[in-house]
Amino acid sequence: MEDQQTPDVIVARDVMVPMRDGVRLATDLYFPGEVADRRTGAIPAVLSRTPYNKTGGADAASFFARRGYMAAVQDCRGRYGSEGVFFPFVDDPEDGFDTIEWIADHPSCDGKVGMYGCSYDAWVQFHAATQNPPSLATMIPFEGPINAYHYSMREGGALHLGLLNWAVRMSTTSQEARANPAIAEAIRPMSGDGPQFLEWASRIPWRRGQTPLAVVPQYEDAVFRLYFENNDYTEFWRQPGLAMDEYFDAFPDMPMLWMVGWFDWYPRTIIDGFQKMVSMGRGNQHLLVGPWTHGNCEPSCGDVHFGPEGNLHFHEDFLHLYLQWFNRWLKGDATVDVGSAVRMFRMGGGDGSRDRDGLLQHGGNWFSVGGWPPEGSRETPYYIHENGILSTEAPSREDASTTYTYDPRNTVSSNGRCIVPYGPMKEGWFKGMGPRDQIEIETLPGHGIPGMPIASRPDVLVFQTAPISADLSIAGNIRGVLWISSDAPDTDFFLKLLDVYPSSLDYPNGYALPVSEGILRVRYRESRERPTPMEPGTVYRIEIDMQPSANLFQAGHRIRLDICSSNFPNYDINRNTGDPDDRDWRIARNTVYHEAARTSYVQLPVWKS
Structure with a gap:
């Protein structure tokens, strides 16, 4: 279908759409001029619901209206022009259902409604779907979770x-x-x-x-x-506004385009949602993952550049991608090629130089595959050993462990994948989300000596391979398994997987690029419903879900796993007392075991494409 446009867009602003409890939500409606003038018949509609002011969605709505859609942008309950009281998420399931069906009944709509949006505007798509609205025909959730707690x-x-x-x-x-x-x-x-x-x-x-x-x-x-x-x-x-994945059975059986960036904080949830829908037998589920942070498709983030393919690459921008998707599933245009089930960006392959903007050239390429994890991906444990060794060989020693001291007053700084404004991101809310060399920066909280590797801290355990002899790709889900003990009733274990560049002219100390991470508050090791304190000296096996990824570790690089007990201010500080209402603190001596009977490892999805 050609990108046919109508020059005229008619806008009906602040239409107050009634909800079932009488609260009215402010909604702007955008129509192609010929539809508003009744010169053509009813058309499909697209909807974006937002707490961030519907006026910010005007350009996107006009874009769709010019291309033959009725478009609606709505302020969520209690926000901007809408009535009611705003409590994040909890009212959005019923409000989403009521809005979709109101739009479907509009004389200009043919009864089919699609949804799109990023962040909270993705949450509300899941919210509406939990209510099984009969007119919801497709949706494009971009970087939103399927469960608020998890x-x-x-x-x-x-x-x-x-x-x-x-x-x-x-x-x-x-x-x-x-x-x-x-x-x-x-x-x-x-x-x-x-x-x-x-x-x-x-x-x-x-x-x-x-x-x-x-x-x-x-x-x-x-x-x-x-x-x-x-x-x-x-x-x-467990209510529908917070545990959307517990209501997946109620979702309409509809095409969905799941989208996320590797350095957003939602790749695991988007990919888990996609996998769950596929496992339920839902058809036309598609996944798109790029090397991005939150709400963008720029070819660089943090202080890393991902090469000429690092943007959306196969589309002019997100709106044109959405348009193609809607043309296929709302207008029934079978000539539209929506691509393979999974399109993913595998990071890595660049020359590692520093460009004129000070960015590491990490590079990367797009791959089209049939599912997730991609065919040829094999779960491979990389075991930790004494002396900081990481290897595919299991440890053979009968008694081996490493102990460190975690002081809640001296936390390890978050450097990358963090949206709290500080340090390198103090001038922009999402500026610090991308990958950064893992060094101490003076403006970071809990920092040590500026310029020194974070891994040089005594409360960070470092395990790494020798320089690898051949390129190695990973693509899939990542998980850490540790045997641990502590003298405290509770503590955290935080894992970070890194691609370590060797020393070069541009980076004399090398460059440690974070690829994935994960955390576990140990009192939740058995159940998130019923926390269980640790007994001092007792050894526990814990599993830590890490963010999925796709990365090429080039020959000469090292694969590294860092282990510590804090990552502030990305996560709150565990004071080691086991009482979430307690402001007291205690120092914890935490031990990680790496012996024949207790093997600790990170499980990597080694991929042969």
Whole structure:
């Protein structure tokens, strides 16, 4: 189908769409001129629901309207022009259903509705689908989770501070703050726009009425219920607005395009959702994964460039990709080629030089494959050994372990994949999400000596291969298995997989590029529902889900696994007491075992393409 456009777009602004409880949601409707003038028949519709102000979706909606779609952009409940009270996520399932069916009944709509959007605008697609709206024909969730507890607000039981920071920032644009600038100013210093969030984050748990959020009571209530008062996976988390994956059976059987970037914080959840839908026998499920952060398709992120193919590459931009998808599944254009089931970007293969912008040339290429993990991917354990060795050979010693001391007052800094504004990302909310050389930076919290490798800290265990003799690709899911003990009732174990460049002219100390990571709060090792403290001296086997990835480790590089017990401010600080309501702390002596009877390893999906 050619990119046929109509020059005229008619917009009906602030149409108040009624929900089942009488609350009305502000919605802008965009029509091709000939449809609005009744010169043509009914057409399919596309919908984006957002808490970020529907005016920001005007360009996308106009784009679709010019190409023969009715487009709707809606403010979520309690945000901007919409009525009601905003509590993140919980009202969006029913609001999404009601909006979809209202649009489908509109005289200009032919009864088919598709959804699109990124971040929260992806969440709401999953929300609506849990209610099985009969008119929802397809959707394109880009970087949103399928379960708030397991993949978003928390990860491995640890509190994701980036999402807490998001909730605080949202309060500065609440209807109350927009009506009274003094409210916004009271909150802003602790939000992402000020330096105080790190101070507040280091004092978790917060107390009701004792933070600036108290000036916006309903936002304070949401923050405390989502982040501090429901630490375990209870019934609170199982409602459709928070545990969308528990309602997958109710989703319409429809085509879905799952999209994410490797350096977003959602690759594991998007890929898990895709795999689950495929395993349920749902047809026309497609997955697209690029080397991006949150909401973009730039060929570089962090301080790494992924080469000429690092952008979307096969489309002009996301909107043209969405258009092709909608033309296929809403307009029934069978001439549209939606591509293979999985299109993934395998990172690596660049020459490792530093370009004029100071970016490492890591390179990479797109691959089209039939599923996930791709055919030819083989789970291969890389075992940790004494003396910092990582190898495919299992350890043979009968008694071997490594112990380190974790002090909650001296955390290991997050350097990459973090959205809390600080250090290299202080001038932009998502600037620090991408891969960065793992060195201490003076502006990072908990930093050591600026310029020194983070791996030189005594509370970071480092295990790496010898320089590999031939190129090695991975593509698939990654998991860490550790045998551990501690003298504390609780602690964290954080894993980071790295592609280590050798010394070069541009990088005399080499370059440690993070590929994947994962965390586990050990009291949740058996169950997220029922935390269990550790017994001092008892040895436990734990599994840590890490972010999936696709990367080419070139000959001469090393594969490295770092192990530590903190990653701040990406995650909250575990104070080692086992009590989430406790501000006391204790030092933990943590031990990792690597012996014949207790093999600790990272399981890599070695891929022969």
